[in-house]
Structure formats: structure tokens, C-alpha cells
Amino acid sequence: MPTDRPNAVELVEAVREFLSDHVAPNVEGQLAFHTRVAINALAIVERTMAQGDEMDAAELGRLKDLLKQDGDLQALNGELARAIRAGEMDDRRETLLAHLRQTAEDKIALANPRYLTKRG
Amino acid sequence: MNSAVQDPNLSAAEQLSDVLTARLASEYGAGTKIEGLVRLSAGASRDTWSFDAHKPDGVRQALILKRDPMDRQADKSFEGVPEGRLAVDRRTEGRLIQLAGEAGAPAPTVPFFLDAGGRTTPGFFTHRLEGETLGRRILREEAYARARPKLAYQIGHAATRFHGIDYDDLPKMRGLGAADELLHYRTIMDSFHQPHAGFEYGFRWLQERLALAGSRYALCHGDFRNGNIIVDEAGLAGVLDWEGAHLGNPSADLGWMCVRAWRYGYHDKMVGGFGDLEQLLDGYDAGGGGRIGLEEMHFWHVFGTLRWGVLCMILGFTHLDGDQRTVEYAAVGRRAAETEFDLLLLLD
Numbered sequence: 001m002p003t004d005r006p007n008a009v010e011l012v013e014a015v016r017e018f019l020s021d022h023v024a025p026n027v028e029g030q031l032a033f034h035t036r037v038a039i040n041a042l043a044i045v046e047r048t049m050a051q052g053d054e055m056d057a058a059e060l061g062r063l064k065d066l067l068k069q070d071g072d073l074q075a076l077n078g079e080l081a082r083a084i085r086a087g088e089m090d091d092r093r094e095t096l097l098a099h100l101r102q103t104a105e106d107k108i109a110l111a112n113p114r115y116l117t118k119r120g
Numbered sequence: 121m122n123s124a125v126q127d128p129n130l131s132a133a134e135q136l137s138d139v140l141t142a143r144l145a146s147e148y149g150a151g152t153k154i155e156g157l158v159r160l161s162a163g164a165s166r167d168t169w170s171f172d173a174h175k176p177d178g179v180r181q182a183l184i185l186k187r188d189p190m191d192r193q194a195d196k197s198f199e200g201v202p203e204g205r206l207a208v209d210r211r212t213e214g215r216l217i218q219l220a221g222e223a224g225a226p227a228p229t230v231p232f233f234l235d236a237g238g239r240t241t242p243g244f245f246t247h248r249l250e251g252e253t254l255g256r257r258i259l260r261e262e263a264y265a266r267a268r269p270k271l272a273y274q275i276g277h278a279a280t281r282f283h284g285i286d287y288d289d290l291p292k293m294r295g296l297g298a299a300d301e302l303l304h305y306r307t308i309m310d311s312f313h314q315p316h317a318g319f320e321y322g323f324r325w326l327q328e329r330l331a332l333a334g335s336r337y338a339l340c341h342g343d344f345r346n347g348n349i350i351v352d353e354a355g356l357a358g359v360l361d362w363e364g365a366h367l368g369n370p371s372a373d374l375g376w377m378c379v380r381a382w383r384y385g386y387h388d389k390m391v392g393g394f395g396d397l398e399q400l401l402d403g404y405d406a407g408g409g410g411r412i413g414l415e416e417m418h419f420w421h422v423f424g425t426l427r428w429g430v431l432c433m434i435l436g437f438t439h440l441d442g443d444q445r446t447v448e449y450a451a452v453g454r455r456a457a458e459t460e461f462d463l464l465l466l467l468d
Contacts, residue, residue, distance in 0.1 A: 034446070038447050081315035084321050097468075108461055112457075115461075116461075
């Protein structure tokens with residue numbers, strides 16, 4: 001990625017601010033709803049750019065421990081899904097669940113951090 | 121088949137108004153006027169309108185029309201598996217609402233139907249009920265403060281009314297036992313070719329515990345949740361949106377009602393964000409549905425949660441596959457993570 005600024009993170013931020021400051025106040029109905037959805041989607045991208053690498057590294061570490069093998073995130077997640085389905089993880093449920101819960105919590109922290117606390 | 125065509129020189133409301141004027145003349149008499157016609161929702165699977173019929177004798181009847189969308193697309197399939205959002209057609213849906221009402225479930229009156237023609241898709245009418253359907257408002261607004269504590273019991277009771285309808289009285293519908301329904305979602309999940317360890321564990325957990333599902337088989341509403349009910353100040357006024365109705369294990373409806381996604385953050389109230397499981401089960405028992413065991417309920421709560429996760433993924437892939445490119449579906453696809461989190465909290 002180029003080091004020139006604005007960098008990718010800053011460009012996404014600029015688009016999100018444009019949508020929320022200039023588009024959202026001037027549209028209504030379905031278009032207003034979709035604008036809000038678009039703003040939220042860009043916020044997911046921003047959070048992923050800020051925290052995604054660290055989460056990926058932690059997830060990869062857990063997967064290697066759990067499966068006792070090497071590989072990248074994509075491959076090991078595929079292998080984990082296969083092993084669960086084949087019943088090969090049945091004897092390690094506690095560690096498996098701890099890993100899956102941590103991974104899901106990380107996904108929510110990116111996709112919708114308010115989910116765990118928001119009411120109404 | 122859908123051969124109805126929208127006249128480009130008329131708005132959707134203008135054309136429908138003509139159709140309704142002709143249709144209602146044959147029910148209420150010539151000279152019946154259509155007033156206040158507004159569209160309530162438009163989507164891939166339905167087109168809903170509200171209006172008043174002003175009869176020749178001066179009496180007004182508030183009505184809702186639910187019909188197939190004029191530009192209805194074919195039901196989406198995943199490698200041959202129908203997704204099932206359009207599980208029943210509008211005539212069947214209207215008939216089921218009539219049957220549910222006759223069986224004693226709160227449901228709107230379905231006075232007559234709208235046949236397909238050159239100018240409209242098929243649909244059915246209901247007398248418009250007064251009340252609230254938006255889940256968040258039902259949970260938040262002061263007007264429903266006295267209704268909320270009654271709802272779970274009333275919902276349990278209402279479910280027994282339609283779960284108990286004699287099989288021979290039902291129109292022809294698709295049916296799936298618990299094992300087949302699990303396989304249905306399993307097959308859809310596999311068609312994404314996107315390994316998902318969290319949901320995979322949900323499938324494993326359910327597969328191991330299929331015996332807990334029980335063997336009941338009856339009419340299921342199919343989308344029985346906070347959002348598809350209408351509530352007034354006295355409580356449950358009607359069960360709506362029967363388009364997902366099918367034959368299956370009726371405990372699935374009770375489990376679906378408990379899925380966390382429609383508690384809108386009121387997580388301490390397991391049933392729809394307004395009630396407790398015991399109240400739901402008490403209402404079901406009192407209505408003659410029997411006492412559903414906690415293990416069976418837990419199975420169907422887990423099942424419903426996993427099903428919602430798969431449905432979120434369906435919407436995400438409906439966008440990715442190009443069937444319907446929309447940022448809304450793309451975003452819903454990522455909401456599967458919320459359901460995954462909910463699911464994993466329920467599993468051991």
C-alpha cells in the first residue's frame with residue numbers, strides 16, 4: 001500500500017463522514033435507511049483496518065494450538081469446520097468453545113460493537 | 121406465473137386503486153370508494169397496502185391488502201434447495217389466517233381474496249387491526265406497559281390454537297420433520313462454500329441431540345416472533361405474516377419466539393424481549409398444547425438461533441451472488457456474527 005496520505009483508512013473515513021454529514025440529513029425513507037446502513041458498513045471497514053491484524057494473529061495462534069497443524073487463517077478455518085463436522089473435535093469441546101466464542105466476540109467487535117450492550 | 125403488468129402511465133397506487141374499486145364493488149356494492157390508499161411495505165416477497173373502503177351505505181371498512189410483488193423475482197435457490205421465504209402462496213396464506221382465527225387464535229379477519237389478473241398479482245384482504253407491529257415500539261412504548269407482561273402467556277396460548285388444527289383441514293403445504301429441516305439448512309449452508317466453524321458446531325450439537333426435538337408434527341407459523349404480531353393495550357391482538365407457514369415440529373415456533381435477535385436488547389426477557397419462558401410454556405399448557413419440556417425448548421431455541429444465522433448468510437450471499445445487489449443485504453450478511461455469538465452462548 002502506498003504511504004501517501006490520505007491513506008486508505010483516511011479515505012474510507014472521508015467517505016463515511018461525507019455520507020453522514022452531507023447525504024444522510026438530506027434524504028428520507030428507503031434512501032435514508034440505506035445511507036445509514038452504508039455508513040455502518042464503512043465503520044466496519046475502519047474498525048477492521050485498525051484491529052483486524054491483531055485479531056487475525058490471535059485467531060491463527062488459537063487455531064494452530066487447537067488443530068496441532070500449520071497453515072493460514074483460511075485453510076485452518078476450513079479444516080476446523082471439517083473436523084467439527086466429522087466429530088473429531090468432540091473430545092476437546094471446552095477449548096473449542098472458548099476459541100469459537102472469542103472469535104465470535106472479535107467479529108462483533110468489528111461488525112457491531114454495541115450489540116453486546118445496546119438496549120432498545 | 122405472474123402475468124400482471126404495471127401500466128407505465130399510472131402510478132402503482134393509481135393502477136391498484138382501479139383494481140380495488142372493481143374488486144370491492146363486487147363485495148360491498150357498486151359505488152364503493154377506495155380512500156387513503158398507502159403502501160405499507162414493499163419487498164422481494166410481498167407488497168402490502170392499507171386503505172379504507174367507503175361503502176355505498178356510508179359504512180367504512182379499514183382494510184389491508186397483501187399481494188405478491190408486481191415485479192416478483194423467482195424464489196432464490198441454493199444449488200437446488202429453495203430458500204423457502206415464499207413457502208406458501210397468498211391464497212394459502214389467507215386461508216391459513218382464516219383457519220387460525222376459526223381455531224381461536226387472535227388473527228385478522230380475511231373477508232375475501234384478490235385473484236391474479238392482467239393488472240394485479242394475487243393477494244388477500246384482511247380487516248385492519250388497530251395496534252403496534254414494530255418490535256422495538258412494543259417493548260419501549262408506555263402504551264403497551266400493561267400488555268407486555270401478558271404477552272408471553274397469550275402467545276403460548278395462541279400457538280396451541282393453530283398448532284392444534286386438524287391436518288385434514290389444512291391446505292396442501294410443504295412439510296419437514298426435525299431431521300429434514302436441519303438437513304434443509306445444512307444444505308443451504310454448504311452451498312455457500314464458506315466454511316463457518318461456529319455454525320458448524322451448532323449443526324453438530326443439534327445433530328447429536330435430535331432425539332430431544334420430539335416427534336410432534338403440525339401446522340407451524342414458520343416466522344413466529346416479535347415483529348410478526350400485532351399488540352394493543354390489552355395484549356396480543358393478532359398473529360400476522362403467515363407466508364413461512366409449513367408442516368413441521370410446532371415447538372420450532374416456540375423456540376423461534378425466543379431467539380435473541382427479536383429481543384431488541386431486552387435480553388433478560390427471553391420471549392420476544394417482553395416475557396419469560398415459564399409464561400410462554402404456561403400459556404401453551406393452558407391452551408392444551410401440553411407442557412413442553414425444557415430440554416426440547418432448548419433444542420428448538422438453539423435450532424432457531426442457528427436458522428437465523430443461516431438466513432442472515434442467505435441475504436449476504438443473495439448480494440454476493442448478484443441476485444439482488446444491495447448494501448442492506450451485504451450488511452445483514454455480517455450480522456450473522458451476532459447470531460453466532462448468541463448461538464455459542466447456548467451451546468455446551
